[in-house]
Amino acid sequence: MKTALILNGPNLNLLGTREPAVYGAQTLADVEVLCAQACATHGFALDFRQSNHEGQLVDWLHEAGRLQTAGTLAGVVLNAGAYTHTSVALHDAIKGTGITLVELHISNVFAREDFRHHSFISAAARSVMCGFGVAGYALAIAGLAGMQTGF
Numbered sequence: 001m002k003t004a005l006i007l008n009g010p011n012l013n014l015l016g017t018r019e020p021a022v023y024g025a026q027t028l029a030d031v032e033v034l035c036a037q038a039c040a041t042h043g044f045a046l047d048f049r050q051s052n053h054e055g056q057l058v059d060w061l062h063e064a065g066r067l068q069t070a071g072t073l074a075g076v077v078l079n080a081g082a083y084t085h086t087s088v089a090l091h092d093a094i095k096g097t098g099i100t101l102v103e104l105h106i107s108n109v110f111a112r113e114d115f116r117h118h119s120f121i122s123a124a125a126r127s128v129m130c131g132f133g134v135a136g137y138a139l140a141i142a143g144l145a146g147m148q149t150g151f
């Protein structure tokens with residue numbers, strides 16, 4: 001069974017505690033349950049993580065590269081939070097490892113402030129999705145499942 005690695009960046013541990021109009025009322029623990037259900041549906045093991053630290057996310061992307069080379073990783077779903085809009089290091093880590101990665105955002109970043117319209121992740125990602133609320137995590141895992149059979 002391959003693993004789906006779900007990585008969450010800065011402040012996503014606050015999900016469900018503030019800004020429900022933007023991010024919904026569900027907590028990150030709720031999102032992990034939702035991801036577990038989606039992984040069970042698609043035959044993946046789930047590895048679900050969150051960090052507020054850019055270097056930690058870089059290290060996890062490197063780990064993902066090793067797992068993908070070993071054939072045990074289906075791919076990564078990355079919600080890089082605000083690092084999406086600032087981090088050349090995350091861009092380079094994705095490019096450098098060649099991992100299959102879906103960039104995910106809960107909100108529709110293009111309907112928000114201008115500074116959220118540019119992503120350093122998108123050009124290195126296999127796929128990009130935003131604006132589905134936390135349901136986007138399950139949709140992204142379904143997307144990873146489709147990629148295993150080569151769509």
Ligand code: CA2
Nearest residue numbers: 011012014015018081082105106107116
């Ligand atoms: O829409 C998304 O998923 C974002 O990646 C969320 C980031 C934001 O910087 C991106 O532009 C879009 C912010 C995550 C912080 O989430 C919070 C949730 C509740 C309360 C405070 C922060």
